[in-house]
Amino acid sequence: MDKNAKIYVAGHNGLVGSAIVRELKNKGYTNFVERSHSELDLTNDSAVSDFFKSEKPDYVFLAAAKVGGIMANNTYRADFILENMQIQNNVIKSSFDQNVKKLLFLGSSCIYPKDAPQPITEDSLLTGPLEYTNEPYAVAKIAGIKMIESFNLQYGTNYLSVMPTNLYGYNDNFDLEKSHVMPALIRKTLLSKLLEDGDLTAIAKNLNTEYVSEDQILTILEKYGISKSSSGVTLNVWGSGNPFREFLHVDDMAKASVFVMEKLDFKDVAGEKEVRNTQLNVGTGSDVTIRDLAYMIKDITGFKGDIAFDASKPDGTMKKLLSVDKLNKLGWKHTIELKDGLSKTIEWYKKENL
Numbered sequence: 001m002d003k004n005a006k007i008y009v010a011g012h013n014g015l016v017g018s019a020i021v022r023e024l025k026n027k028g029y030t031n032f033v034e035r036s037h038s039e040l041d042l043t044n045d046s047a048v049s050d051f052f053k054s055e056k057p058d059y060v061f062l063a064a065a066k067v068g069g070i071m072a073n074n075t076y077r078a079d080f081i082l083e084n085m086q087i088q089n090n091v092i093k094s095s096f097d098q099n100v101k102k103l104l105f106l107g108s109s110c111i112y113p114k115d116a117p118q119p120i121t122e123d124s125l126l127t128g129p130l131e132y133t134n135e136p137y138a139v140a141k142i143a144g145i146k147m148i149e150s151f152n153l154q155y156g157t158n159y160l161s162v163m164p165t166n167l168y169g170y171n172d173n174f175d176l177e178k179s180h181v182m183p184a185l186i187r188k189t190l191l192s193k194l195l196e197d198g199d200l201t202a203i204a205k206n207l208n209t210e211y212v213s214e215d216q217i218l219t220i221l222e223k224y225g226i227s228k229s230s231s232g233v234t235l236n237v238w239g240s241g242n243p244f245r246e247f248l249h250v251d252d253m254a255k256a257s258v259f260v261m262e263k264l265d266f267k268d269v270a271g272e273k274e275v276r277n278t279q280l281n282v283g284t285g286s287d288v289t290i291r292d293l294a295y296m297i298k299d300i301t302g303f304k305g306d307i308a309f310d311a312s313k314p315d316g317t318m319k320k321l322l323s324v325d326k327l328n329k330l331g332w333k334h335t336i337e338l339k340d341g342l343s344k345t346i347e348w349y350k351k352e353n354l
Helices: 015-026 045-055 070-075 077-097 132-155 181-197 200-206 214-223 250-263 290-301 325-330 338-353
Strands: 007-010 059-062 102-106 159-164 166-168 226-229 232-238 247-249 280-282 306-310
Touching (some): 007 015, 015 250, 059 077, 059 250, 102 132, 132 159, 181 214, 181 290, 232 290, 247 338
Parallel strands (some): 007 059, 159 280, 166 247
């Protein structure tokens, strides 16, 4: 990519999009076209078409998506499949119509079957049933991969797709009801620490509510699994704590995305025979239990109370470790280990929100 080429990062305010913009700027890229969600609704096909006709970007990073944790995915099933399909269809089609030189589609590791052999290789795609709780979102992302492949095969475009493992880091969604497991645990643990310290004013500020009484604060916190008794503060976590999850810092994901756009072409991942499963897994190649993750966050934040696991709540897939051999062999490997990345993310959140 030329350093002066016009680049559009769809979702530039989000977790991944903002990291991609930071990485591109660090590498000397200067020509960005940006639209927030309020300025451009990517589910609106005519608005997206007009935007591409007007701006004519050279390169597109499709990092925009409707995302959420287990509860959100399972509750808003229709919204997740419909809105993600609309976003993908509109951006990919308009990129084609306006002769975008290269496009990178960002998916998710949930595209793979629930019981895929571990670590999960790219060839596991469409070999078995998906995890039920996020099936609509996964189906939308699979459709995006196949759209990328199909445009390349039919029209000779140079589009690529990357499938990140669970991401975390700056600008994540820390909503207490709709966030993924990592940001939810970080925020809830920090709130537990504040309750332990008796800083009810800081808790009220973080919850965006007025501090009226301790009982009022405790009622709100109990809704999110944080309780206080004579023996101390307890943080209740959804699920048994036994599932394994792989986590990648978003800055590493951004580096991988820019690497793919700068160094690789569709021919590098297409294979010689039947073209399928051309997506590239992006991860660390190692995982950790939710239980160990919770205690790691507890240690970093300094929370001294108890952590309890509610096995009556769904665990989701028990293990979901990606094979990253393909991308490693093509020249990219992660650099940020989990504990260091967690420490950086927690400090960032405290600075921004406490």
